[in-house]
Amino acid sequence: MKTATAKDLRQKTAALLDEVRRGQEVVITFRGKSVAVLAPVKNTKRKGLNPVGFGMWQNRKDIRSVEKWLRSLRQPRYKG
Secondary structure (H helix, E strand, O other): OEEEEHHHHHHOHHHHHHHHHOOOOEEEEEOOEEEEEEOOOOOOOOOOOOOOOOOOOOOOOOOOOHHHHHHHHHOOOOOO
16 A cells, blocks of 8 residues: 655645556555545445435424425515
């Protein structure tokens, strides 16, 4: 595994990305401590969907119909 500093990442991004394209992982360090890893997408494990926001309004009585609610929001404020 190759190591590069944050400065290297700023100045030599294309070269580091070429390394990653070849399949090598690159550890990025900042002030001597590892902070990130550049790795090919195929090698990384994709996490499952984290549905934090899904269903957050499902029990609200004032938003039973999303279409109705959006229509009411999109109406002009002043009728004249």
